[in-house]
Amino acid sequence: MTALHLFVLAIVQGITEFLPISSSGHLILVPALTGWPDQGLAMDGAVHVGTLVAVLLYFREDTKGLFLAALGAVGIAPARRAVADTIYAKLFWALVIATIPAVIFGFTVKVSGLADLMRGAAVIATTSIVFGLLLWVADKKGATEKALDRMAVKPALIIGFAQVLSLIPGTSRAGITMTAARYLGFGRQEAARFSMLLSIPTIIGAGVLLGKDVAESGDPVIWIDAAIGAGLSCLAALAAIHFLMKWLERANMTIFVVYRVLLGIGLFALIGTGAI
Template identity: 45%
Template sequence: MDYITAIVLALVQGITEFLPVSSQAHLVLAGAWLGDIYQGLDFDVILHAGSLVAVVFYFRQEIFAMLRDWTGSLAGKGHTKDSKLGWWIIIGTIPAGALGILFKDLAENEWRSVAVMAAALIVFGILLGIADWKGRGTRDEYSLTLKDVLIIGFAQALALIPGTSRSGITMTAALFLGMSREAAARFSFLLSIPVIAAAGLLYTLELVQKGTTTSWGTLLVGFVVAVVSTYACIHYFLAFIRRIGMQPFVIYRIILGLLLLAVVW
């Protein structure tokens, strides 16, 4: 893999990881456009590591407050809104983790087809549009209840279906529950941290067994580009949805899904 290819794939990962448009579908499309290139497990791991570093750095103040108060709650110091949010993120991660283990092979093989991606882009895109149009609530992430968190958590598990978009489906569920656009996005991003970290750990263990195939220079370039592009994407996305909402992403998903179906048929 040359440096230009690495930069293109890292940009695709960084820009689409937290947009409600499915980063997985875009990486598959980018690989096909670049000549049916497979980026390799090591490069995939480094790109997700870059996205993880970016989201943790962006929400570093919130994460510090959650960790401080969450550990305090374990020590018997009582609960605060931040310790409660920390527990919600842990609980909300469990459904995706459990179902991810059960359906890992299906998600990586049988479901990984252009037709499935196209259908998921369209169907879940329409749901996002309905949620954004009907929801427009005012609740923030600190108002969530256990029931709300479980609903969002099980919604996150649907992202096992390629083309769904993890951020898209969690934002959709949050909007249906009456959260504001910004709060839905913030909780979705925070909820992604354990999932990305756990997936990265599993793939790293697999990578240790198989060994790396990509040069360290290419991996470094991919990591840096993924960090910068992911951070910028989070920042501008939050500002964008505050003013305009989710509808442009809904339209984009439907058009992309229809184009993919046209290719398949």
């Protein structure tokens, strides 16, 4: 892998993982638009590790609280007492509940081979536009008063089932979970915060599966490239998270909707001309 290929891959993954514009769709498009070879499973795993580190660092107070809540949930009394008067015990179980549908459906899609059938530019173009417009509707119609202390079983489950749709490339895991949260009345920053915390078990699960695939494939892992990719994607993801949270302090989701619609239209144009 060339230095330019590595740089582009890591930056694209880092920026798009947490913005509501679809990281998987962009990663599929990189080789399609540039003619570069597929980056391989090991590099996919490395850049995902980078984004995982970024969200853990940015939301370090939340991740600390959730870690204590997890320890408390398995019977460690000091940890349970440490989060007794916080939102983290409740938030931990909300994240568990919201993760379950993606685990079930994700495994089903993987073993059925449907994932490979959905990796086309036309699919990405369609989902980019459709789910972008859905985000716009939910953001305009949704109330903004709910904070994460209102996250209960029902809304967590709804967001969890919405996350299943992100198995279709171009949908955007961040985008569809924020859409569901906004539809349920959670504030923009709270919707983004829950979406990014929900990414932690999702990325870990995807990383485990990628690691298994790499081990079974026997492909050599170029550790230096993997480390550079992880580091670059971490830095890009930190910048993207900071931008998103600051943007949502004062503005809505429209900028991301416009980008998604223009991306979809551009892809359809390239498909029509036979460029991809």
